[in-house]
Amino acid sequence: MSDRDQPDRDEDHILAGEYALGLLSAEEAAAFEARMVRDPDLRAAYAQWATDFAAMTDEIAPQAPPAHVWQRIEAGLFPDARPRAGWMRRLALWGGGLAAAAVLVLALVTGGDWGAPPQAPAEALYRAEVAAEDRSLVVDAVYDAATGTLLIDRAAGAPAPGRALELWLIAGEAAPVSLGVLPEDRRGSIPVPDALRPRLPGAVLAVSDEPPGGSPTGAPTGDVLATGAVRDT
Amino acid sequence: MxxxxxxxxxxxxxxxxxxxxxxxxxxxxxxxxxxxxxxxxxxxxxxxxxxxxxxxxxxxxxxxxxxxxxxxxxxxxxxxxxxxxxxxxxxxxxxxTDVLEDRIADTGAGPETQAIAASERRRLDACMEELAAPRAEAVRRAYLDGETYADLAARFDVPLNTMRTWLRRSLLKLKECLSR
Known part of the structure; x- marks a missing residue:
């Protein structure tokens, strides 16, 4: 933010505070969110307000909820009560989050406020915005059919210290297939093996938190941080 | 705990x-x-x-x-x-629900309720005190009662734009105080 004027910085802090309080109109809030996607300072300003305002709840006394609240949560989230079936099941449980993310992607793409891809591929067939729901990690992936590579632009977020981000392709009901570890640099490319290229349309891309060098098991081992649907350009 | x-x-x-x-x-x-x-x-x-x-x-x-x-x-x-x-x-x-219905009063907090570090809360309290009382109340009502600019303007009986100007100035003062 060092290249910005003080009044601009002040305005951003005020806006972030209004956003945290829920005082912005729907349009203003959407515009603010779109800016947060690309501005880590703005995200930090929001996080600071969220922390400061949350201190107002400190004097609120706890109220023990009745037992039926948990029973309903459990019945809603785990209707089968089977042992967890692992990663794909969790993905299915994220229906709401994925839908919300998809709406955001659509809003950003159709709003014309979407940053240009890192390189302009001659044949950009598909693209996906792989994003965390809170926009703390946003990876734009554009498939260039001419070279069979995904052009990667990590617009927001970074691997945790000593960790790597790994990109996964999930086609239909199939298990996630690794596309490789994301480049350390914000921008780079990941080749897509011939056999996987036909699976891209309609697939979901996901990014997980993994040890350096990627998952040792061939399946995601860490948290899935971001997801996004592959769309036609 | x-x-x-x-x-x-x-x-x-x-x-x-x-x-x-x-x-x-x-x-x-x-x-x-x-x-x-x-x-x-x-x-x-x-x-x-x-x-x-x-x-x-x-x-x-x-x-x-x-x-x-x-x-x-x-x-x-x-x-x-x-x-x-x-x-x-x-x-x-x-x-x-009535828009301007007054909310229940806060009950006293025992030590077990202090989920947020006490220092954070003291810092916020001190900075809220630097605002004029109605201005601090507006910030609290926005956060804890979900009041909108329209609600606050009605509550404080000022035009909506005035309310927004007040609150934005309060946020700037708060931010300056909190980052000291």
Whole structure:
């Protein structure tokens, strides 16, 4: 933010505070969110307000909820009560989050406020915005059919210290297939093996938190941080 | 009482699909979050209903917790507060709840309620005190009662634009004080 004027910085802090309080109109809030996607300072300003305002709840006394609240949560989230079936099941449980993310992607793409891809591929067939729901990690992936590579632009977020981000392709009901570890640099490319290229349309891309060098098991081992649907350009 | 580290560990495990950890998280935090929802909604049945929504959101979003930079309780409280405010505004739009109805008074806080570090709270309190009393009240009402600019303008009997100018100035003063 060092290249910005003080009044601009002040305005951003005020806006972030209004956003945290829920005082912005729907349009203003959407515009603010779109800016947060690309501005880590703005995200930090929001996080600071969220922390400061949350201190107002400190004097609120706890109220023990009745037992039926948990029973309903459990019945809603785990209707089968089977042992967890692992990663794909969790993905299915994220229906709401994925839908919300998809709406955001659509809003950003159709709003014309979407940053240009890192390189302009001659044949950009598909693209996906792989994003965390809170926009703390946003990876734009554009498939260039001419070279069979995904052009990667990590617009927001970074691997945790000593960790790597790994990109996964999930086609239909199939298990996630690794596309490789994301480049350390914000921008780079990941080749897509011939056999996987036909699976891209309609697939979901996901990014997980993994040890350096990627998952040792061939399946995601860490948290899935971001997801996004592959769309036609 | 669960420590910050306990709560964080529960969230991280829940993110990996660990239902036992999720239940432990619920046991450690649901009373606080119900307190927050009840403070906003002032209606026990609505607050309990929103609490259910809150934990469904927490389960679905646990994997995104550790990348957003908030402390575990701040993250949970923000989800609870925002969910309760969304519900309150829906009820108001539906005409079920009086817009300017006064909320229940805060009850005294025991040490077990202090989920947020006391230093954070003192810092905020001190900075709120530097604002004129009505200005600080407006900020509190926006956060804890989900009041909009229109609600606040009606409450303080000023034009909406004036209300917005006031509140924006208050935020700037607060920010300056909080970052000292």
């Amino acid at each position: 669960a420590t910050r580290d306990d709560i964080e560990r529960h969230i991280l495990r829940a993110a990996q699909g660990d239902r036992t950890a999720f239940k432990a998280l619920y046991d450690a935090t649901s009373a606080k979050l119900l307190g927050v929802a009840l403070r906003v909604l002032n209606d026990r049945a609505e607050a309990e209903d929103v609490l259910q929504e809150i934990y469904v959101k927490i389960w679905h979003n646990a994997a995104r917790y550790n990348v957003n930079g908030l402390s575990p309780m701040t993250w949970l409280i923000t989800i609870a507060r925002n969910s309760a405010v969304d519900r309150l505004r829906k009820l108001r739009r539906a005409g079920t």
